[in-house]
Amino acid sequence: MSLRATVRALPTMAKIGFAEAVAYRAEMLVWMLSTTMPLVMLALWRAVAQDAPVGPYDSEKFTAYYLLMFITRQLTGAWAAWQMNYEVRTGALSQRLLRPISPIAAYAMETLSALPVRSLVAVPMAVIALFAVARSTLSSGPFWALLPLALAGGWTITFLMNILIGALSLYTESSLKLMEIYFTLFAVFSGYLIPVKLFPPWLRGVVEWMPFHFQVGLPVELVTKGHEWPEALWLLGVQWGWVAVLGALTAVLWKRGLKRYAAYGG
Amino acid sequence: MRRYLKLLWIQLRSSMLLALQYRWDFLVDGAISLFYAVTAVAPLLVVFSGRDRIAGWTAPEALLVSGWFILLDAIIDGAISPSLTSVTDHIRQGTLDFVLLKPADAQFLVSTARFQPWKLSNGVAALAVFVYSFQKMGRTPHLVGAFTSVALLGVSTALLYSLWILTVSAAFYVVKVDNLSYLFTSIFDAARWPATVFKGTVRFLFTFVIPLALMTTYPAEALLGRLEPYKVAASILGTVAFAAFARLVWLRSIAKYTSASG
Numbered sequence: 001m002s003l004r005a006t007v008r009a010l011p012t013m014a015k016i017g018f019a020e021a022v023a024y025r026a027e028m029l030v031w032m033l034s035t036t037m038p039l040v041m042l043a044l045w046r047a048v049a050q051d052a053p054v055g056p057y058d059s060e061k062f063t064a065y066y067l068l069m070f071i072t073r074q075l076t077g078a079w080a081a082w083q084m085n086y087e088v089r090t091g092a093l094s095q096r097l098l099r100p101i102s103p104i105a106a107y108a109m110e111t112l113s114a115l116p117v118r119s120l121v122a123v124p125m126a127v128i129a130l131f132a133v134a135r136s137t138l139s140s141g142p143f144w145a146l147l148p149l150a151l152a153g154g155w156t157i158t159f160l161m162n163i164l165i166g167a168l169s170l171y172t173e174s175s176l177k178l179m180e181i182y183f184t185l186f187a188v189f190s191g192y193l194i195p196v197k198l199f200p201p202w203l204r205g206v207v208e209w210m211p212f213h214f215q216v217g218l219p220v221e222l223v224t225k226g227h228e229w230p231e232a233l234w235l236l237g238v239q240w241g242w243v244a245v246l247g248a249l250t251a252v253l254w255k256r257g258l259k260r261y262a263a264y265g266g
Numbered sequence: 267m268r269r270y271l272k273l274l275w276i277q278l279r280s281s282m283l284l285a286l287q288y289r290w291d292f293l294v295d296g297a298i299s300l301f302y303a304v305t306a307v308a309p310l311l312v313v314f315s316g317r318d319r320i321a322g323w324t325a326p327e328a329l330l331v332s333g334w335f336i337l338l339d340a341i342i343d344g345a346i347s348p349s350l351t352s353v354t355d356h357i358r359q360g361t362l363d364f365v366l367l368k369p370a371d372a373q374f375l376v377s378t379a380r381f382q383p384w385k386l387s388n389g390v391a392a393l394a395v396f397v398y399s400f401q402k403m404g405r406t407p408h409l410v411g412a413f414t415s416v417a418l419l420g421v422s423t424a425l426l427y428s429l430w431i432l433t434v435s436a437a438f439y440v441v442k443v444d445n446l447s448y449l450f451t452s453i454f455d456a457a458r459w460p461a462t463v464f465k466g467t468v469r470f471l472f473t474f475v476i477p478l479a480l481m482t483t484y485p486a487e488a489l490l491g492r493l494e495p496y497k498v499a500a501s502i503l504g505t506v507a508f509a510a511f512a513r514l515v516w517l518r519s520i521a522k523y524t525s526a527s528g
Contacts (some may be wrong), residue, residue, distance in 0.1 A: 026440060034449040040456045043468045048313055048320050181298065188305050194312050 017113025084166025191217025408491025
């Protein structure tokens with residue numbers, strides 16, 4: 001599992017992943033439709049904000065927030081936990097382990113190479129957003145330069161969470177229940193359903209530190225005038241701090257879990 | 267008819283026996299459902315913080331809608347989706363043949379194949395939400411309305427079941443359908459809000475295309491005693507028509523079933 005071998009295999013893995021994404025395009029469309037929750041929340045909040053703004057958000061700001069949230073979710077999605085649960089249960093993981101490349105790298109490549117197909121929906125949405133959203137609600141140029149970094153961090157946290165929970169299935173046979181709980185926490189505390197700024201102050205202090213907030217909340221806040229410079233840089237630092245913590249935790253859990261892997265079925 | 271009641275009893279009993287084997291699941295599911303109830307109510311509290319009324323609904327009134335949402339979710343998880351998700355496995359593996367060979371209606375057999383009684387602990391959470399919100403309002407449920415809402419519970423269950431049958435029927439054509447069920451639950455999620463909050467297209471969609479309004483908002487309005495009788499009648503008629511349509515689609519899809527390799 002040398003690094004060089006992995007790097008050499010990357011283009012091929014990306015090609016395979018892309019072909020898979022194209023082959024299962026109908027499935028992917030359904031997946032994307034099932035992430036339309038921000039648009040429902042947008043309809044709801046616009047009704048709420050009709051007479052008076054809610055906290056820092058008025059109708060215009062909600063529109064910008066939720067359209068960008070929808071796109072961010074498309075770009076930072078990961079689903080390796082379900083795959084890992086399935087492969088551990090059926091023993092299909094054995095085949096992956098035989099290859100001279102870490103399965104985690106393979107999962108990462110499969111997720112990332114689906115991005116071009118996902119962008120087919122996300123990019124037109126972004127164009128629509130650009131026209132629908134009032135300019136005054138968006139941050140100035142330099143903040144947008146931080147966006148790729150924040151998106152990369154958000155994706156990595158989401159992916160590591162998936163691997164972490166997926167690796168737990170090596171210990172408990174199935175961690176899908178845990179995945180459901182994780183997703184509920186994510187939906188409520190990440191800014192996906194409710195902007196983190198709208199939580200009551202005592203809860204906000206906790207929520208802002210949770211990893212969920214850095215998955216999708218932070219990238220959207222950065223480009224919708226959510227933070228001043230010092231705060232933005234600080235939060236970005238915390239985000240990558242979470243990446244480091246989760247990365248270390250995942251590495252340990254995965255390594256120890258593999259020793260327990262019994263390769264059922266097959 | 268008596269034969270089917272007997273069959274239902276047998277299927278229920280086997281699910282019960284299975285559930286009794288996993289008694290600890292009762293505690294786990296109980297804890298999870300409590301957690302879900304809290305997370306279902308949390309967004310509501312945030313939305314209502316700082317204002318009394320949204321689209322004519324006060325916070326405790328909107329809480330009633332959330333309560334119905336939790337209750338219906340319990341019904342889906344406990345009685346509807348466990349059976350019907352197993353159909354998609356049957357289709358993919360070709361084992362649906364064995365179901366079709368049995369001398370009873372296939373739709374009946376697949377729909378009663380599996381119940382998860384422990385999931386119904388969610389229903390208790392819903393009742394707690396009802397009690398809490400009526401206590402907040404300082405009143406009791408409207409008496410006639412309470413009966414109407416129980417009738418509407420039957421209507422929404424029938425609607426949800428028909429929607430699931432339609433989803434499962436799609437599995438005959440596209441085979442991989444696990445994510446259709448995710449799509450379904452993610453759309454159903456919008457039912458936790460009073461339907462009158464939505465405007466324009468979204469509202470039309472949630473009243474006529476995917477009748478979420480009918481499932482949670484109407485029963486809540488009935489409990490408050492402000493649901494117009496014509497809406498009840500329309501709901502019942504609409505649901506009967508919808509269920510018949512779902513049955514028709516099921517029959518047509520099953521006629522197209524060509525069995526996968528064994």
